[in-house]
Every structure is written in structure tokens, then in C-alpha cells.
Amino acid sequence: MAAAPIFHVVPGSAVKTAIDGNRQKVFEAVEAAYRFHVAGESVNPNSYFLHYPDNPTARIIALPAHLGGEVKKSGIKWISSFPSNRAGNLARASAVQILNDATTGYPLACIEASLISATRTAASAALAAEHMSPAPFDGTLSIIGTGVIARSTVEWLLFRNWKFRNVSLYDVDRNEAERFAMWLRNQEGLEAELHSSLQGALRDASLIVFTTTAIEPYVADEKLFAHSPTVLHLSLRDLSVNVILASQNIVDDVEHCLRANTSLHLAETARGSRDFISGTLVDVLDGKLEPDPGKARVFSPFGLGVLDIAVSDFVLQEAVTSGTALAIPDFFSNSVRW
Numbered sequence: 001m002a003a004a005p006i007f008h009v010v011p012g013s014a015v016k017t018a019i020d021g022n023r024q025k026v027f028e029a030v031e032a033a034y035r036f037h038v039a040g041e042s043v044n045p046n047s048y049f050l051h052y053p054d055n056p057t058a059r060i061i062a063l064p065a066h067l068g069g070e071v072k073k074s075g076i077k078w079i080s081s082f083p084s085n086r087a088g089n090l091a092r093a094s095a096v097q098i099l100n101d102a103t104t105g106y107p108l109a110c111i112e113a114s115l116i117s118a119t120r121t122a123a124s125a126a127l128a129a130e131h132m133s134p135a136p137f138d139g140t141l142s143i144i145g146t147g148v149i150a151r152s153t154v155e156w157l158l159f160r161n162w163k164f165r166n167v168s169l170y171d172v173d174r175n176e177a178e179r180f181a182m183w184l185r186n187q188e189g190l191e192a193e194l195h196s197s198l199q200g201a202l203r204d205a206s207l208i209v210f211t212t213t214a215i216e217p218y219v220a221d222e223k224l225f226a227h228s229p230t231v232l233h234l235s236l237r238d239l240s241v242n243v244i245l246a247s248q249n250i251v252d253d254v255e256h257c258l259r260a261n262t263s264l265h266l267a268e269t270a271r272g273s274r275d276f277i278s279g280t281l282v283d284v285l286d287g288k289l290e291p292d293p294g295k296a297r298v299f300s301p302f303g304l305g306v307l308d309i310a311v312s313d314f315v316l317q318e319a320v321t322s323g324t325a326l327a328i329p330d331f332f333s334n335s336v337r338w
Contacts, residue, residue: 065305
């Protein structure tokens with residue numbers, strides 16, 4: 001007779017321990033998830049957005065997904081983004097991940113997922129950066145939007161052994177940029193230059209990371225990218241249509257990126273086709289697509305739920321093994337039919 005699984009709750013402290021102690025395995029899990037997805041061993045429906053008419057910058061997103069391959073788990077991430085939280089020094093994003101057994105459908109765990117979400121975003125960005133850059137692991141870095149995702153991205157770039165000669169920061173809230181610079185100095189031993197203009201921050205940067213909360217494009221000057229940088233467009237809505245069309249565009253998943261008024265979605269609407277998208281990150285990893293050193297190379301990842309499944313599955317296994325997951329044996333009240 002089949003038995004229901006023991007349900008676990010995995011708190012943020014256990015998530016952090018699992019990730020910090022196994023960064024290489026997490027990095028490999030993210031790459032494997034991309035490959036399973038491209039191979040058709042996943043189900044990744046559209047994300048669902050809960051918007052607030054009286055608070056247009058806030059939203060909660062549901063990301064359902066199933067990942068096959070060696071993982072064979074399903075689940076859903078429920079992640080909020082409330083930028084106004086920052087005024088009270090409260091993190092903008094909070095999240096939980098429900099992980100399900102794909103054979104019985106039973107939930108296996110509820111996992112604190114804000115770090116998981118930031119980790120899979122940052123690890124995928126680092127993966128893209130080293131494969132899309134003509135001279136990876138070196139150069140100058142520009143961060144536009146100095147929040148938690150930017151911090152995680154820098155951590156993962158440094159984990160992958162990037163060495164930056166200069167770091168430039170720009171945020172519409174200069175206090176945020178100052179805090180970020182202090183964190184860089186104290187935690188990573190890096191000095192950063194704060195810029196009062198976007199143009200100054202972007203000038204000559206070989207690697208540019210956009211991690212803002214912008215809801216519509218505001219970067220319209222193509223000349224800012226004339227030096228052909230690698231651009232990690234993680235916030236998806238920063239670049240105007242003309243900038244997108246002048247760049248080599250690489251995505252995680254074409255269909256997902258062309259929705260929800262992303263810069264790519266707006267470009268498709270304006271152009272009437274999607275021929276400005278060169279291919280996917282896996283195309284680059286497999287050598288099917290060569291990065292163009294003569295253009296800005298823009299990576300726009302919509303953020304696939306399968307990545308959350310991959311990292312969450314790894315975290316759950318580590319937390320159960322180490323005893324940091326909280327088991328709730330009587331969670332299911334009616335798991336036996338008779």
C-alpha cells in the first residue's frame with residue numbers, strides 16, 4: 001500500500017545553509033534545468049500575475065512548473081514584489097515554494113523561497129555572462145538598480161571567479177547605491193564608484209546588470225551600448241525597442257519572454273515579428289549560436305519556474321539530510337481512502 005510522504009517545512013536559515021555550502025552543485029542544477037527544459041522534459045506554463053489597481057508597482061506572481069529528468073518534481077512559487085517595502089528597510093520580495101512529488105501529486109514541502117528565487121536568477125545570469133562575453137571573467141562591471149538581486153548576482157559572478165577592474169553603481173535612490181557600495185567594500189573587498197547619471201554608470205562597462213523595478217522602458221539611447229557590452233537584462237523592462245532591435249538578443253525561453261510587456265514583447269509588437277531574437281542560452285551553451293562581439297549582447301531571462309523547482313529540490317534534499325528541515329508527520333489528515 002502506498003504511503004503519503006512526510007511533509008517538511010524548510011525555513012530560510014536552512015535554505016541559506018544548503019545553498020552557501022553547495023554553490024557548485026546549485027550552479028550545475030540550474031544549467032541542468034535549462035537543458036531538461038530545452039529537451040522537452042519539463043512543463044512550464046505561463047506565470048500568473050496578481051496586480052493591485054491602487055498600487056501599480058506591487059504584484060504577486062504564481063509560477064507553476066514541472067521538471068523531469070533526474071528531478072521529477074512539480075510545484076509552484078508564490079512570490080511578491082512590493083517595492084514600497086524598501087522605505088521601511090523591508091525586503092521588496094518575499095516568497096514560498098511548494099514542492100510536489102510528481103508520481104502521487106502529494107506536496108512534499110513548503111520552502112522559504114526568496115533566497116531560492118534570487119539564487120536561480122543570479123546563477124543563471126552568471127552562467128549567461130561567462131558564455132556570452134568575448135572575454136569572460138575580466139573587465140568592468142556596471143550595476144543598475146542596487147537591490148537584493150544585484151547583490152546575489154555579484155556574489156555568483158565572484159563565485160565563478162570574475163575579476164573586475166572597476167565597479168560602477170547607479171540607482172534612482174542614491175542611499176540604496178551607497179548601502180550597496182558599503183556592502184561591496186565590507187563583504188567582498190571591492191571599491192565601487194557611485195554615479196549620479198545612468199549614462200555615467202554605463203560608459204565603457206564590459207558587463208552591465210539591470211536589476212531595477214521599472215515597469216516600462218527608460219533606456220533609449222543606443223549609443224550607450226556602442227562599445228558592445230554584455231548586458232544581463234534581469235529586470236526585463238529597462239531597454240527601449242530601438243535598443244533591443246540594435247542588439248543581439250538571447251533569452252531563456254522565447255515564448256515566455258514575449259509577454260507581460262517586457263522590452264522584448266514591446267519590440268515584437270513594434271516590429272511585427274520576433275526575428276530580432278537570436279536564440280536561447282542553451283543554443284549558446286551548445287555552440288549553436290555564437291555571441292556577436294560587434295553588438296551589445298543582451299540576455300533577457302523571463303525567469304522559468306523549472307529553475308525554482310531544480311534549486312528547491314536540491315535544497316530540500318540537503319535540508320532533510322542535515323536535519324534542518326522541519327518534519328510534520330501528521331500534516332495530511334486524510335491520505336488513506338478507506
